[in-house]
Amino acid sequence: MTVILVVLPFILPNNYTLDIAIRIAIAAVAVIGLNFLMGFAGQISIGHAGFIAIGSYGSAIAASSFALTPVLAIFFSALGSAVIAWLVAKPILRLKGHSLTMATLGFGIIVNMVLINEVAISGGPDGMAVLPLTVGQFTFTKLRHWYALAAVVLWLAIWLSLNLYESPAGRALRGLHGAEVAARVVGVDVGTFKARAFVISAVFASISGSLLGHYLGFISPSLSSFTHSVELATMVVLGGMASTFGAVLGAALLTILPQLLGGLHGYESILFGLTLMLTMIYLPxxxxxxxxxxxxxxx
Structure with missing residues (x-):
């Protein structure tokens, strides 16, 4: 993966494909985080786009209204997402099955409605501009600068995920996914581990959202939409549950496919859905x- 990330910008033919690569890397960070929750801990979330929006809006507001540097804004947005995730996790993760799914959906809807209605803070449905990302005196303006940053953040996310997978905490999470009662019997604090997985996934989503906002230079409430949450969950399932590289592949495929099918004039959604359906049938x-x-x- 390291070799691919290093070589990729030199073999991509133009700025358009480089832009797609940056979007894939940023999305993959959030999907790797969601994989902690869905793939490792076995907890379904279809409201996770809410944390991407919290990260993007938190970073944008902190940088513009409170004059924080973008790096500090990203950090405090991630910290705020962690606190919110911890507070939400305790009641939500006591639920199971459809109840858990509906609760996470409700969280995403709440975030979306707040962003739409709080016009003075978020800009409402029209969205808001985001300041450029600067580190010291350096401003990320060129696509190659952004690719380097996105690749480094993605590499760190992959490294953390692989290390967590092999750690005692990762084994406990996998055991919780396989048999929650058995995990509890051997001494795993099920509630705490679920909450930790939720917090970690929220932090990854927040960082991804912050980077996306600074990269695009503009954000809107659509970041927290139900459709976006479903896309994130689909990326995890498509690439492979509990697979770090599967999460990256899922993010890549669902980012690239709409671009490839975009010229089919109304049939792209049908072919997109058919592709996902066939993948799940033959690669369950x-x-x-x-x-x-x-x-x-x-x-």
Whole structure:
């Protein structure tokens, strides 16, 4: 993965494809975080776009209204997302199945409605401009600058995810996913581990949202929409639950596919849905785990 991230900007043909690569990297950070919750801990969330919006709006407001540097704004937005996630996690993660799904959906809807209605703070449905990202005297203006930053953040997210997977906490989360009662019997504090996974995923989403806002230079409440939340969850499932590289692949595919199908004049949504459906039928574990399993069987 390191080699791919380093070589990629030199082989991409133009700025358009480089822009897509940056968007993939930023989205993949949020999806890796959501994979902690869905893939490791086995908790479904279809309101996670709310934390992306909290990160993007928090960073934009902190930088413009409170004169914080963008780096500090991103940090405090992530910290605020962690606090909100911890407060939300305790009551929500006691639920299971459809009840949990509906509760996370409700959280996303609340964030979306607040952003739409608080016009004085968020700009309402029209959205708001975001200041450029600066680190010291350096301002990220060129696409290659942004790609370097997005690639480094993605690499760190992958590294943290892989290390968590092999750590005692990661094994506890995987055990919780497989059999919650059995995990509780062997001494795993189920509630605490669920909450930690929720907080980690929220922080990753917040950082992703902050970077996206500074990169685009403009944000709107659509960042917290139900559709966006479903896209994030689909990226996790498509690439492969509990697979870090599957999360990256899922983010890449669902970012690229709309671009490839965009010229089909009304049929792109049908083909997009058909592609996802066929993938789930023939690769039920997700793309990466299914291919890895088939390769191991052949070897």
């Amino acid at each position: 574990r997700g793309i990466v785990p299914t291919l890895v399993l088939k390769f191991r069987r052949k070897s």
